[in-house]
Amino acid sequence: MLIHPDRLFPAEPAARDVARRLYEGIKDLPIISPHGHTDPRWYAENEPFLDPATLFVIPDHYIFRMLYSQGVRLEDLGIPTKDGGAVEKDPRAIWRRFAAHYHLFRGTPTRTWLDHTFATLFGFTERLSADNADAYYNRIDEALRMPEFRPRALFERFRIEAIATTESPLDPLKHHQTIRQSGWGGRVVTAYRPDPVVDPDFDGFRENLERFGEITGCDTSTWSGYLEAHRKRRAFFREYGATSTDHGHPTARTADLSRADAEALFRRVSTGDAGPGDAELFRAQMLTEMAAMSVEDGMVMQIHPGSFRNHNQQIYSRFGRDMGADIPSQTDYVGALKPLLDRFGNERNLSVILFTLDETSYSRELAPLAGHYPILKLGPAWWFFDAPEGMRRFRELTTETAGFYNTVGFNDDTRAYLSIPARHDVARRVDCAYLANLVTTHRLDEDEAHELAYDLAYRLAKEAYKL
Amino acid sequence: MLIHPDRLFPAEPAARDVARRLYEGIKDLPIISPHGHTDPRWYAENEPFLDPATLFVIPDHYIFRMLYSQGVRLEDLGIPTKDGGAVEKDPRAIWRRFAAHYHLFRGTPTRTWLDHTFATLFGFTERLSADNADAYYNRIDEALRMPEFRPRALFERFRIEAIATTESPLDPLKHHQTIRQSGWGGRVVTAYRPDPVVDPDFDGFRENLERFGEITGCDTSTWSGYLEAHRKRRAFFREYGATSTDHGHPTARTADLSRADAEALFRRVSTGDAGPGDAELFRAQMLTEMAAMSVEDGMVMQIHPGSFRNHNQQIYSRFGRDMGADIPSQTDYVGALKPLLDRFGNERNLSVILFTLDETSYSRELAPLAGHYPILKLGPAWWFFDAPEGMRRFRELTTETAGFYNTVGFNDDTRAYLSIPARHDVARRVDCAYLANLVTTHRLDEDEAHELAYDLAYRLAKEAYKL
Amino acid sequence: MLIHPDRLFPAEPAARDVARRLYEGIKDLPIISPHGHTDPRWYAENEPFLDPATLFVIPDHYIFRMLYSQGVRLEDLGIPTKDGGAVEKDPRAIWRRFAAHYHLFRGTPTRTWLDHTFATLFGFTERLSADNADAYYNRIDEALRMPEFRPRALFERFRIEAIATTESPLDPLKHHQTIRQSGWGGRVVTAYRPDPVVDPDFDGFRENLERFGEITGCDTSTWSGYLEAHRKRRAFFREYGATSTDHGHPTARTADLSRADAEALFRRVSTGDAGPGDAELFRAQMLTEMAAMSVEDGMVMQIHPGSFRNHNQQIYSRFGRDMGADIPSQTDYVGALKPLLDRFGNERNLSVILFTLDETSYSRELAPLAGHYPILKLGPAWWFFDAPEGMRRFRELTTETAGFYNTVGFNDDTRAYLSIPARHDVARRVDCAYLANLVTTHRLDEDEAHELAYDLAYRLAKEAYKL
CATH class of the missing domain: 3.20.20.140 (Metal-dependent hydrolases)
Structure with a gap:
C-alpha cells in the first residue's frame, strides 16, 4: 500500500x-x-500535460535540487540551460534517473506528495524504484493522454x-x-x-x-x-x-x-x-x-x-x-x-x-x-x-x-x-x-x-x- | 467538565x-x-475585588491584546485612555464582549488559566461563551462580595x-x-x-x-x-x-x-x-x-x-x-x-x-x-x-x-x-x-x-x- | 538495573x-x-589507565564543568593549574566528590554515557552515589589493572x-x-x-x-x-x-x-x-x-x-x-x-x-x-x-x-x-x-x-x- x-x-x-x-x-x-x-x-488552454518527466521532474526544483545535491547533473535531468547547450531530451531517460534516486526523498514531504499523487491519480500500489520505473512511466504517460487528466x-x-x-x-x-x-x-x-x-x-x-x-x-x-x-x-x-x-x-x-x-x-x-x-x-x-x-x-x-x-x-x-x-x-x-x-x-x-x-x-x-x-x-x-x-x-x-x-x-x-x-x-x-x-x-x-x-x-x- | x-x-x-x-x-x-x-x-487593604470585568479583563494584557488583535477596540473593553477619553464603563458589557470572543483563546495558556480559575474558585462546569456570559458574570460578581474572596x-x-x-x-x-x-x-x-x-x-x-x-x-x-x-x-x-x-x-x-x-x-x-x-x-x-x-x-x-x-x-x-x-x-x-x-x-x-x-x-x-x-x-x-x-x-x-x-x-x-x-x-x-x-x-x-x-x-x- | x-x-x-x-x-x-x-x-603504548578519577573525572570537561557550575572548586577535582599550584592529589577523594554530586547529571547525556559504561564494562547494577562511591572506586580500580582493560x-x-x-x-x-x-x-x-x-x-x-x-x-x-x-x-x-x-x-x-x-x-x-x-x-x-x-x-x-x-x-x-x-x-x-x-x-x-x-x-x-x-x-x-x-x-x-x-x-x-x-x-x-x-x-x-x-x-x- x-x-x-x-x-x-x-x-x-x-x-x-x-x-x-x-x-x-x-x-x-x-x-x-x-x-x-x-x-x-x-x-x-486545457492542453494535455506532455509526459511524466516534463510534468514531474523538469519543473520541480524540490526534486532536482535533491538529486543535484547527490551528484546528478542538472543537464542529465533535462533542465534547460540559458545558452541552449545540450541537455537530456529523452523523458524516459530522465524519469529513470529520477526513479533510481527515489530513496533520496525518504523522510521528505516531496516523497509524501509524490506517493499520494501516484496512488490517488494513477492507482500505483508499489513504491517507485529503478525496477518499476518503466511501468510507472508507461502508465502515467498513457493517463496523461486521457481527457480526465x-x-x-x-x-x-x-x-x-x-x-x-x-x-x-x-x-x-x-x-x-x-x-x-x-x-x-x-x-x-x-x-x-x-x-x-x-x-x-x-x-x-x-x-x-x-x-x-x-x-x-x-x-x-x-x-x-x-x-x-x-x-x-x-x-x-x-x-x-x-x-x-x-x-x-x-x-x-x-x-x-x-x-x-x-x-x-x-x-x-x-x-x-x-x-x-x-x-x-x-x-x-x-x-x-x-x-x-x-x-x-x-x-x-x-x-x-x-x-x-x-x-x-x-x-x-x-x-x-x-x-x-x-x-x-x-x-x-x-x-x-x-x-x-x-x-x-x-x-x-x-x-x-x-x-x-x-x-x-x-x-x-x-x-x-x-x-x-x-x-x-x-x-x-x-x-x-x-x-x-x-x-x-x-x-x-x-x-x-x-x-x-x-x-x-x-x-x-x-x-x-x-x-x-x-x-x-x-x-x-x-x-x-x-x-x-x-x-x-x-x-x-x-x-x-x-x-x-x-x-x-x-x-x-x-x-x-x-x- | x-x-x-x-x-x-x-x-x-x-x-x-x-x-x-x-x-x-x-x-x-x-x-x-x-x-x-x-x-x-x-x-x-484586603478590600474586595470590584467586579468580574475589573478583576479579569481590564488589567490583563494577555486577554485584551488577543481581542484587540481580532478587531475589538480597547475602549470597548474599558481600558482607560491617558487623556481620560470616553471608554466603556459597564462591566457587564465588557464581560459579554470578552465571553463572546472566548474561542480566540483556544490553544493558549490564558484559556487554561481561566478555566482552572472558573472551575476551582467559582465552581463552573461549562465553558464560557456568549450564551452563559451573564450566568458567569452573576455568579462571580456575587462571590467577590463574600469574605472568602x-x-x-x-x-x-x-x-x-x-x-x-x-x-x-x-x-x-x-x-x-x-x-x-x-x-x-x-x-x-x-x-x-x-x-x-x-x-x-x-x-x-x-x-x-x-x-x-x-x-x-x-x-x-x-x-x-x-x-x-x-x-x-x-x-x-x-x-x-x-x-x-x-x-x-x-x-x-x-x-x-x-x-x-x-x-x-x-x-x-x-x-x-x-x-x-x-x-x-x-x-x-x-x-x-x-x-x-x-x-x-x-x-x-x-x-x-x-x-x-x-x-x-x-x-x-x-x-x-x-x-x-x-x-x-x-x-x-x-x-x-x-x-x-x-x-x-x-x-x-x-x-x-x-x-x-x-x-x-x-x-x-x-x-x-x-x-x-x-x-x-x-x-x-x-x-x-x-x-x-x-x-x-x-x-x-x-x-x-x-x-x-x-x-x-x-x-x-x-x-x-x-x-x-x-x-x-x-x-x-x-x-x-x-x-x-x-x-x-x-x-x-x-x-x-x-x-x-x-x-x-x-x-x-x-x-x-x-x- | x-x-x-x-x-x-x-x-x-x-x-x-x-x-x-x-x-x-x-x-x-x-x-x-x-x-x-x-x-x-x-x-x-597500550599502558593501563591509572585510576577511576584520572580516567573519568580529571580529563572530562563535561563532568567537571557541571560540578563547577554548582560550586565545586576545580582544584578539589584535581584539575591541574598552569602554575602548578596545589590541587587535590588523592584520586579516591576526587571520586567521592564526583559521586556525591552524581544527581547533578540527571537528564544529561553524561549520565547516560556513564551508566552505560559502569554497567557494561564494570558490571554495576546500582546507581552511583555517595553511599557506594568506594565500592565503585574499588571495583573500577581493580579492573583497570587487568589486561582486558x-x-x-x-x-x-x-x-x-x-x-x-x-x-x-x-x-x-x-x-x-x-x-x-x-x-x-x-x-x-x-x-x-x-x-x-x-x-x-x-x-x-x-x-x-x-x-x-x-x-x-x-x-x-x-x-x-x-x-x-x-x-x-x-x-x-x-x-x-x-x-x-x-x-x-x-x-x-x-x-x-x-x-x-x-x-x-x-x-x-x-x-x-x-x-x-x-x-x-x-x-x-x-x-x-x-x-x-x-x-x-x-x-x-x-x-x-x-x-x-x-x-x-x-x-x-x-x-x-x-x-x-x-x-x-x-x-x-x-x-x-x-x-x-x-x-x-x-x-x-x-x-x-x-x-x-x-x-x-x-x-x-x-x-x-x-x-x-x-x-x-x-x-x-x-x-x-x-x-x-x-x-x-x-x-x-x-x-x-x-x-x-x-x-x-x-x-x-x-x-x-x-x-x-x-x-x-x-x-x-x-x-x-x-x-x-x-x-x-x-x-x-x-x-x-x-x-x-x-x-x-x-x-x-x-x-x-x-x-
Missing part, C-alpha cells in the same frame, strides 16, 4: 482515534488555494473552489482573460506581485519601469506617475479576481519616508543613480506604499521575505532562476516592520499576512506581533517548512501566543499542479493530529477541535483572502 | 501513569512565588508560603509597611526593580534621580552619591523582605568601565548630555554595579532582557505602557554578559538568574553558560513561553546541557492574582509530564523523578531566591 | 516495537569513529573498525608511527587540524609558523612556501591514514582573495603587522585554500565553527584551555560560506562536512545548503547537542529539507575513550526511535527504515569519511 489511511496521525491510539474523527469531518472539503504559482495557461478536469476532480496564480504587473493577464471568456466555471484569480517594478535589483528593473508606464499610460518617470501606475494596475488585476498582493523581498524591512525623500529616492533608483542601501530602502518604502493602497482598495498584502535568491553563482549563470539554490537567511520583523506598523498597524481595512523562512521568528516575533496588531496575520509554514514537522513546529511555536485565529489556514504555494490535493491533505492531517493532541491532553474540547479543523482547512483561508 | 484531572499529562498510558504518580506527590505543596507583579495594596483569604486558600511583589526604588513601600503592621501572617516581600533610576530612557529619568536623592538623603548628582543611594535603598527594601533585584533592560549588555569613565558617563546621562549609545552603556554598567552590590549584600539578581517595549506607537500614545504591545527581540548573552562575568563570574556569594524572550538562546547560550559559571542560573520559561509547549521547550533545550539544578523552579510573574494557583499547577503538571517521559524512556529512575518533581515545584525556587 | 534494554525508544508500544526491530538489526555493527580526540599514545583490548571489545584522532600539523605523529610499527591490527588514523598554523589568534602562531617551516623544509615566511608546507604536511598525514582535515574557527567565514591580496594578508599576519579583521580574514581565506588542496588530494574537510573559546577569563588564566568554558555563539553560514561555494560549490571531488553549535541554522541554512550543493554534507548533532533531544532536533530540523543522505552518520568527537560504545549506542537508539516514529506514522516503510538504520549507524560515516 503506497499511502496509509492513518498516515501522519499520532501513533498513540487514543489520539489517533480523535485525529481520525476530526479528519473524517473535513477531508472532503473543497480546496481554497489562495496563493500559488500554477501556470494560468493550463486552465486557459487535462487541467480543467483535474481542477474539478481536485475540488478546487478557488485558486490564485501570481503575476507581475507587466503580465497582460491574457490567460486569465481566456479563462473568463471560455465560459468554464473554474474560479482562477490572479494576484499582484510587483517585485519586477518595485525591486531595483530585479533583472531589467529600469526597462520594466518603462514598460510599466506604457502598459498603464502613466508617466513612470515621476514618483506620482509611478504610484498612479500601481493604482491602475492593481485595479486591472482586481478585474481578474485578484484579492491580494505579494511581495518577495530579501528582508521584511519597511520605511515611511517623507514625500520629498521618497521622490528623491525614486529618482535615484529609476535613473540608475542609486547609492548603497538605496535599493533596500526603496523596497522598504514600497511595502508601505503598497499598504497605503491596500487601505484604499482592500487588497490583502502578503509578505514573503528572507530568501537569499540564486545563492549558487555558477548554477545561476548556466541555468537561471529557481534552480533550488534559494537559501533562507536570518530575518528580523520587530524592527523591520515598525515604520509600516507605526503608520497603518491599527487600521481596520488592512490585512497583512506574514510568512517566514526563519523559524526562530515564530515564537519570538511573529506570534507576539500577530497576537497584538489588528492588521497582522500569520501565513502557514512556508516552503522548506511546508512539511509535517515544519507544520507541527509552526503550530507549537505560534498557537500559545497568537492563537489559531490570527493564522490564515493553508496555502500550497506550488507550481506542481498535481501535488495540490496531496499538499492540502498533508496540512489537514497535520492540523488534525495537532488538535488531537490538544484534545487528548485535555487542553481543548473535542467539539472545539471539530470547529477548528474546519476553520483551518477551509474557512480561515477563504476569509483571510476574501475568496 | 471544565478541567480534566489528567490535563497536560502525556497521552500514552504508561507515561501518563508515571505523571499521575509524580503529580500526586507534589500537587498540594505550598506555592513559592518569588517573582511577580501583584499589587501589595490588595494584601495591605478577599485577597488575604485567597492568599491562604492558594497555600502561598511566600510571594514577592516588584517595586521601584522610588516606591515608599507603604503597603508593605501596612502589611507588616497589620499582624497578618501572610509572607509578602518586595523586590528591588531600579529601572526608573537606572535606565536613562525611562520616562522622567532625571526627575527620578532627583527624587531618588531626596528619598535616600544622598547626593544623586554625583556618581558616588548615586551608588550610595542604591546601597541605602537596597537595605531599606531588605527591611521589607526583599531578597532579590530585578532588571528589565532592552538587552543583556553589561559593562565594566573604569571609575573615571563611569563617572563621566553618569554625568552625561544625568545632565541630559548623553550621546548615542550612552543610555545603553549606562544600563550595561549599572548591571555590573548591581552585581557588585549583590556580592556585598547577598541579594539575588534577576535579568529580564529583550523586550521591545511599547512597540505600537499609537496605542502607547493613547493608552500608555503594558498594553500588550511589548514584542521580544533577538538577545545576545555570550558577548553581552562577558564584562560582568569577567569580574564576578566565579564569585561564591552571587547569584544571577537569567531569563529570555529569545528561545534560540536556551540551548546555544544560556544552558552552556549556566552549566559552567557558578553565579548563573536559568529562570523558567518567561512571559509568552510560560505555557505548556513553551515550558516543554525550555526543559528539552536546557536540561541536557545545564541539568535541572542550574534552574530555579517556577515563578508566575503575574499581576493576575486569581491565576496564581492555575499557573503553578500548569508548571507542576508540565514538569511531571517531562519527567514521566524521561522515566518511560528509561533516562531517569522513578525515585529520582519524585525527588526532582519536589525540587522543581518547591525547593529550587525557595533556595534560589533565599525565601 | 542501571541500563534498560528499551532505553531511548518511544514509549508508545507500536513505535517501541518497530524501534526494537530496527535496533536489533544494527546494534552489533562495528564502530566507525571518523572524528574524535582520543590520545594516540593509548593505542601506541588496556586500550587495545578495549578497542577490540568495542568493535572499533576504524578511529580517527586529531593532530596539529606540528605533531610528529610518533604515536601513529609506533602503532604502525607495532604490528597491532587496530585501525587508528590521524586527521589534519591546522588551527595552530592557520589561526593568527592561536597561542604562539608566529613560532608555530617557524616550526612548520622547519618540519616541512618549506619557506613559511612566504605565502607560496607556506601553502607548500601545508601540501607536504597533508601528504605526510595521509601516510598515517588521514582522510580528513578539521577546522575549528570562531566563525564559518570564508574568503577568496586575489593572489596578491592573499600574499599581502599573509605577510601582515605572519610578521605581527595584522590590523583589525586580518586574523578573521586570514582564517577565512585559509578555509578556501584548504578546499583547493582537498580538490587536489581528496581529503574530506570538516568545519566546526561557532565556539567562543575560553569564555571565562579567570579560569583560562588559572587552568588553561578546554575547561568547560567554551560557549556557542550565533553562526551564519549562508553569507559566510559563499566565497568558498562560489569557487568550489559544484566540484565533484570535494566533500565539506558542516557542523554547528547554533541549532537555528539547521533548518534555516544548513539543510537548504546541503540539500542543494553537491560538496556539502551535514555532520551529526555536535557537542552540547550530542544527546537524545539534540539528536532528535537534528533529524526533525534537517530531514524534511536535506533528506538522510546529505548527512554523514554519527561521530563521537570524544576524548573519553570508555564512553565511545555508549555514545554510538545512544546515536543508534535515537535514530531507530526517529525512524520508528516515521514508520508508525506511515511516512516511511519498515523495509526502508531497516536500510536507513544501517546507513545511519555504519555506511554513511564510512563512505563520507572514505574509511
Whole structure:
C-alpha cells in the first residue's frame, strides 16, 4: 500500500482515534488555494500535460535540487540551460534517473506528495524504484493522454473552489482573460506581485519601469506617475479576481519616508543613480506604499521575505532562476516592520499576512506581533517548512501566543499542479493530529477541535483572502 | 467538565501513569512565588475585588491584546485612555464582549488559566461563551462580595508560603509597611526593580534621580552619591523582605568601565548630555554595579532582557505602557554578559538568574553558560513561553546541557492574582509530564523523578531566591 | 538495573516495537569513529589507565564543568593549574566528590554515557552515589589493572573498525608511527587540524609558523612556501591514514582573495603587522585554500565553527584551555560560506562536512545548503547537542529539507575513550526511535527504515569519511 489511511496521525491510539474523527469531518472539503504559482495557461488552454518527466521532474526544483545535491547533473535531468547547450531530451531517460534516486526523498514531504499523487491519480500500489520505473512511466504517460487528466478536469476532480496564480504587473493577464471568456466555471484569480517594478535589483528593473508606464499610460518617470501606475494596475488585476498582493523581498524591512525623500529616492533608483542601501530602502518604502493602497482598495498584502535568491553563482549563470539554490537567511520583523506598523498597524481595512523562512521568528516575533496588531496575520509554514514537522513546529511555536485565529489556514504555494490535493491533505492531517493532541491532553474540547479543523482547512483561508 | 484531572499529562498510558504518580506527590505543596507583579495594596487593604470585568479583563494584557488583535477596540473593553477619553464603563458589557470572543483563546495558556480559575474558585462546569456570559458574570460578581474572596483569604486558600511583589526604588513601600503592621501572617516581600533610576530612557529619568536623592538623603548628582543611594535603598527594601533585584533592560549588555569613565558617563546621562549609545552603556554598567552590590549584600539578581517595549506607537500614545504591545527581540548573552562575568563570574556569594524572550538562546547560550559559571542560573520559561509547549521547550533545550539544578523552579510573574494557583499547577503538571517521559524512556529512575518533581515545584525556587 | 534494554525508544508500544526491530538489526555493527580526540599514545603504548578519577573525572570537561557550575572548586577535582599550584592529589577523594554530586547529571547525556559504561564494562547494577562511591572506586580500580582493560583490548571489545584522532600539523605523529610499527591490527588514523598554523589568534602562531617551516623544509615566511608546507604536511598525514582535515574557527567565514591580496594578508599576519579583521580574514581565506588542496588530494574537510573559546577569563588564566568554558555563539553560514561555494560549490571531488553549535541554522541554512550543493554534507548533532533531544532536533530540523543522505552518520568527537560504545549506542537508539516514529506514522516503510538504520549507524560515516 503506497499511502496509509492513518498516515501522519499520532501513533498513540487514543489520539489517533480523535485525529481520525476530526479528519473524517473535513477531508472532503473543497480546496481554497489562495496563493500559488500554477501556470494560468493550463486552465486557459486545457492542453494535455506532455509526459511524466516534463510534468514531474523538469519543473520541480524540490526534486532536482535533491538529486543535484547527490551528484546528478542538472543537464542529465533535462533542465534547460540559458545558452541552449545540450541537455537530456529523452523523458524516459530522465524519469529513470529520477526513479533510481527515489530513496533520496525518504523522510521528505516531496516523497509524501509524490506517493499520494501516484496512488490517488494513477492507482500505483508499489513504491517507485529503478525496477518499476518503466511501468510507472508507461502508465502515467498513457493517463496523461486521457481527457480526465487535462487541467480543467483535474481542477474539478481536485475540488478546487478557488485558486490564485501570481503575476507581475507587466503580465497582460491574457490567460486569465481566456479563462473568463471560455465560459468554464473554474474560479482562477490572479494576484499582484510587483517585485519586477518595485525591486531595483530585479533583472531589467529600469526597462520594466518603462514598460510599466506604457502598459498603464502613466508617466513612470515621476514618483506620482509611478504610484498612479500601481493604482491602475492593481485595479486591472482586481478585474481578474485578484484579492491580494505579494511581495518577495530579501528582508521584511519597511520605511515611511517623507514625500520629498521618497521622490528623491525614486529618482535615484529609476535613473540608475542609486547609492548603497538605496535599493533596500526603496523596497522598504514600497511595502508601505503598497499598504497605503491596500487601505484604499482592500487588497490583502502578503509578505514573503528572507530568501537569499540564486545563492549558487555558477548554477545561476548556466541555468537561471529557481534552480533550488534559494537559501533562507536570518530575518528580523520587530524592527523591520515598525515604520509600516507605526503608520497603518491599527487600521481596520488592512490585512497583512506574514510568512517566514526563519523559524526562530515564530515564537519570538511573529506570534507576539500577530497576537497584538489588528492588521497582522500569520501565513502557514512556508516552503522548506511546508512539511509535517515544519507544520507541527509552526503550530507549537505560534498557537500559545497568537492563537489559531490570527493564522490564515493553508496555502500550497506550488507550481506542481498535481501535488495540490496531496499538499492540502498533508496540512489537514497535520492540523488534525495537532488538535488531537490538544484534545487528548485535555487542553481543548473535542467539539472545539471539530470547529477548528474546519476553520483551518477551509474557512480561515477563504476569509483571510476574501475568496 | 471544565478541567480534566489528567490535563497536560502525556497521552500514552504508561507515561501518563508515571505523571499521575509524580503529580500526586507534589500537587498540594505550598506555592513559592518569588517573582511577580501583584499589587501589595490588595494584601495591605484586603478590600474586595470590584467586579468580574475589573478583576479579569481590564488589567490583563494577555486577554485584551488577543481581542484587540481580532478587531475589538480597547475602549470597548474599558481600558482607560491617558487623556481620560470616553471608554466603556459597564462591566457587564465588557464581560459579554470578552465571553463572546472566548474561542480566540483556544490553544493558549490564558484559556487554561481561566478555566482552572472558573472551575476551582467559582465552581463552573461549562465553558464560557456568549450564551452563559451573564450566568458567569452573576455568579462571580456575587462571590467577590463574600469574605472568602478577599485577597488575604485567597492568599491562604492558594497555600502561598511566600510571594514577592516588584517595586521601584522610588516606591515608599507603604503597603508593605501596612502589611507588616497589620499582624497578618501572610509572607509578602518586595523586590528591588531600579529601572526608573537606572535606565536613562525611562520616562522622567532625571526627575527620578532627583527624587531618588531626596528619598535616600544622598547626593544623586554625583556618581558616588548615586551608588550610595542604591546601597541605602537596597537595605531599606531588605527591611521589607526583599531578597532579590530585578532588571528589565532592552538587552543583556553589561559593562565594566573604569571609575573615571563611569563617572563621566553618569554625568552625561544625568545632565541630559548623553550621546548615542550612552543610555545603553549606562544600563550595561549599572548591571555590573548591581552585581557588585549583590556580592556585598547577598541579594539575588534577576535579568529580564529583550523586550521591545511599547512597540505600537499609537496605542502607547493613547493608552500608555503594558498594553500588550511589548514584542521580544533577538538577545545576545555570550558577548553581552562577558564584562560582568569577567569580574564576578566565579564569585561564591552571587547569584544571577537569567531569563529570555529569545528561545534560540536556551540551548546555544544560556544552558552552556549556566552549566559552567557558578553565579548563573536559568529562570523558567518567561512571559509568552510560560505555557505548556513553551515550558516543554525550555526543559528539552536546557536540561541536557545545564541539568535541572542550574534552574530555579517556577515563578508566575503575574499581576493576575486569581491565576496564581492555575499557573503553578500548569508548571507542576508540565514538569511531571517531562519527567514521566524521561522515566518511560528509561533516562531517569522513578525515585529520582519524585525527588526532582519536589525540587522543581518547591525547593529550587525557595533556595534560589533565599525565601 | 542501571541500563534498560528499551532505553531511548518511544514509549508508545507500536513505535517501541518497530524501534526494537530496527535496533536489533544494527546494534552489533562495528564502530566507525571518523572524528574524535582520543590520545594516540593509548593505542601506541597500550599502558593501563591509572585510576577511576584520572580516567573519568580529571580529563572530562563535561563532568567537571557541571560540578563547577554548582560550586565545586576545580582544584578539589584535581584539575591541574598552569602554575602548578596545589590541587587535590588523592584520586579516591576526587571520586567521592564526583559521586556525591552524581544527581547533578540527571537528564544529561553524561549520565547516560556513564551508566552505560559502569554497567557494561564494570558490571554495576546500582546507581552511583555517595553511599557506594568506594565500592565503585574499588571495583573500577581493580579492573583497570587487568589486561582486558588496556586500550587495545578495549578497542577490540568495542568493535572499533576504524578511529580517527586529531593532530596539529606540528605533531610528529610518533604515536601513529609506533602503532604502525607495532604490528597491532587496530585501525587508528590521524586527521589534519591546522588551527595552530592557520589561526593568527592561536597561542604562539608566529613560532608555530617557524616550526612548520622547519618540519616541512618549506619557506613559511612566504605565502607560496607556506601553502607548500601545508601540501607536504597533508601528504605526510595521509601516510598515517588521514582522510580528513578539521577546522575549528570562531566563525564559518570564508574568503577568496586575489593572489596578491592573499600574499599581502599573509605577510601582515605572519610578521605581527595584522590590523583589525586580518586574523578573521586570514582564517577565512585559509578555509578556501584548504578546499583547493582537498580538490587536489581528496581529503574530506570538516568545519566546526561557532565556539567562543575560553569564555571565562579567570579560569583560562588559572587552568588553561578546554575547561568547560567554551560557549556557542550565533553562526551564519549562508553569507559566510559563499566565497568558498562560489569557487568550489559544484566540484565533484570535494566533500565539506558542516557542523554547528547554533541549532537555528539547521533548518534555516544548513539543510537548504546541503540539500542543494553537491560538496556539502551535514555532520551529526555536535557537542552540547550530542544527546537524545539534540539528536532528535537534528533529524526533525534537517530531514524534511536535506533528506538522510546529505548527512554523514554519527561521530563521537570524544576524548573519553570508555564512553565511545555508549555514545554510538545512544546515536543508534535515537535514530531507530526517529525512524520508528516515521514508520508508525506511515511516512516511511519498515523495509526502508531497516536500510536507513544501517546507513545511519555504519555506511554513511564510512563512505563520507572514505574509511
